[in-house]
Amino acid sequence: xxxxxxxxxxxxxxxxxxxxxxxxxxxxxxxxxxxxxxxxxxxxxxxxxxxxxxxxxxxxxxxxxxxxxxxxxxxxxxxxxxxxxxxxxxxxxxxxxxxxxxxxxxxxxxxxxxxxxxxxxxxxxxxxxxxxxxxxxxxxxxxxxxxxxxxxxxxxxxxxxxxxxxxxxxxxxxxxxxxxxxxxxxxxxxxxxxxxxxxxxxxxxxxxxxxxxxxxxxxxxxxxxxxxxxxxxxxxxxxxxxxxxxxxxxxxxxxxxxxxxxxxxxxxxxxxxxxxxxxxxxxxxxxxxxxxxxxxxxxxxxxxxxxxxxxxxxxxxxxxxxxxxxxxxxxxxxxxxxxxxxxxxxxxxxxxxxxxxxxxxxxxxxxxxxxxxxxxxxxxxxxxxxxxxxxxxxxxxxxxxxxxxxxxxxxxxxxxxxxx
Numbered sequence: 558x559x560x561x562x563x564x565x566x567x568x569x570x571x572x573x574x575x576x577x578x579x580x581x582x583x584x585x586x587x588x589x590x591x592x593x594x595x596x597x598x599x600x601x602x603x604x605x606x607x608x609x610x611x612x613x614x615x616x617x618x619x620x621x622x623x624x625x626x627x628x629x630x631x632x633x634x635x636x637x638x639x640x641x642x643x644x645x646x647x648x649x650x651x652x653x654x655x656x657x658x659x660x661x662x663x664x665x666x667x668x669x670x671x672x673x674x675x676x677x678x679x680x681x682x683x684x685x686x687x688x689x690x691x692x693x694x695x696x697x698x699x700x701x702x703x704x705x706x707x708x709x710x711x712x713x714x715x716x717x718x719x720x721x722x723x724x725x726x727x728x729x730x731x732x733x734x735x736x737x738x739x740x741x742x743x744x745x746x747x748x749x750x751x752x753x754x755x756x757x758x759x760x761x762x763x764x765x766x767x768x769x770x771x772x773x774x775x776x777x778x779x780x781x782x783x784x785x786x787x788x789x790x791x792x793x794x795x796x797x798x799x800x801x802x803x804x805x806x807x808x809x810x811x812x813x814x815x816x817x818x819x820x821x822x823x824x825x826x827x828x829x830x831x832x833x834x835x836x837x838x839x840x841x842x843x844x845x846x847x848x849x850x851x852x853x854x855x856x857x858x859x860x861x862x863x864x865x866x867x868x869x870x871x872x873x874x875x876x877x878x879x880x881x882x883x884x885x886x887x888x889x890x891x892x893x894x895x896x897x898x899x900x901x902x903x904x905x906x907x908x909x910x911x912x913x914x915x916x917x918x919x920x921x922x923x924x925x926x927x928x929x930x931x932x933x934x935x936x937x938x939x940x941x942x943x944x945x946x947x948x949x950x951x952x953x954x955x956x957x958x959x960x961x962x963x964x965x966x967x968x969x970x971x972x973x974x975x976x977x
Contacts, residue, residue, distance in 0.1 A: 609659045660872040660875075664865070671701070671933070679707055679867075683704060694711065708863055711903065713923070716849075717845055732849050741802035764943050769929050775932065775934075796947060796950060812828055858928075859927050861930045939967070
């Protein structure tokens with residue numbers, strides 16, 4: 558699923574694009590069998606392998622220079638970083654099919670890429686540090702039991718709330734959906750709405766959190782619709798109950814914190830990367846929460862997403878490419894921390910590295926305990942069916958049971974396509 562992300566593919570002028578020299582094989586440095594070396598003679602040093610690594614154009618200043626510096630620090634191979642200012646996904650899909658580059662690239666694991674044998678499994682790369690990642694995040698990199706991506710950095714969504722507004726209304730931070738509905742009603746006064754979750758009444762942003770709140774998921778057992786359950790309609794109905802307390806028609810959508818900063822809503826569901834901007838304005842007059850659970854059988858959640866490092870199956874040097882991915886995204890924890898936190902506020906993917914980020918605070922705990930990610934089987938087609946149903950429930954008061962059934966049937970068809 559391609560979620561709304563900070564990683565907008567901006568056109569950057571004046572970038573220098575580097576390309577690899579295209580070595581055809583990994584040079585081991587061993588002499589041919591017919592060559593003999595006398596005692597004391599020095600064997601030739603192994604020649605570095607040439608690798609091409611692709612990134613999309615991050616908008617934050619300094620990222621391009623940083624990733625070039627990381628590549629230059631690697632000693633086992635010559636790594637040429639290519640910065641792609643144009644339509645990255647279109648360009649990447651074409652390159653993965655036709656080549657000859659990239660060897661290493663960032664993106665999201667999809668079922669189609671796996672089915673087309675475009676990716677190299679990386680289970681041996683992640684190896685003993687598998688437990689140092691949020692397991693839901695790793696599940697989003699996994700198809701048919703094999704892992705194809707190493708998470709680089711994480712972005713998550715949380716519920717921001719204005720402490721002073723809740724105190725004045727004598728409202729406690731909500732822990733269940735019923736408490737959220739009640740809190741939003743009480744906080745809607747004096748020109749302020751209780752909650753902002755998007756101008757579509759939360760249909761796009763809250764689909765996953767509502768499922769997880771009920772103890773359900775997008776997909777279960779890697780093959781079946783995860784919300785073909787009466788509890789899904791019960792959770793979805795809460796979105797309509799919120800309707801009168803939701804801020805609608807804001808000048809910006811839920812990914813932008815301005816409505817919350819401007820005091821138009823007492824609570825806002827948005828990206829954690831907005832934390833510095835909110836903190837600059839509100840100082841300590843705010844808190845963050847996971848999305849509340851439906852009941853004791855459900856669970857609170859924070860959606861977690863991000864891009865991962867992958868190896869192209871048609872790389873001329875897949876072993877060298879895997880070694881580089883392991884070095885950069887598993888071994889060089891200093892680079893991982895810098896990449897996540899220096900260029901905007903994001904979170905390291907490794908949990909042990911996340912522990913070192915003091916500014917993460919409560920958010921780090923939320924990710925560890927409640928981080929959830931959509932898997933590669935959750936496609937844009939499946940997502941559109943669910944969001945459309947939620948929109949009709951939230952805005953129009955459509956029957957939650959009937960709308961959920963429509964979404965279930967549409968997702969069943971999409972899963973059938975993927976398994977064909």
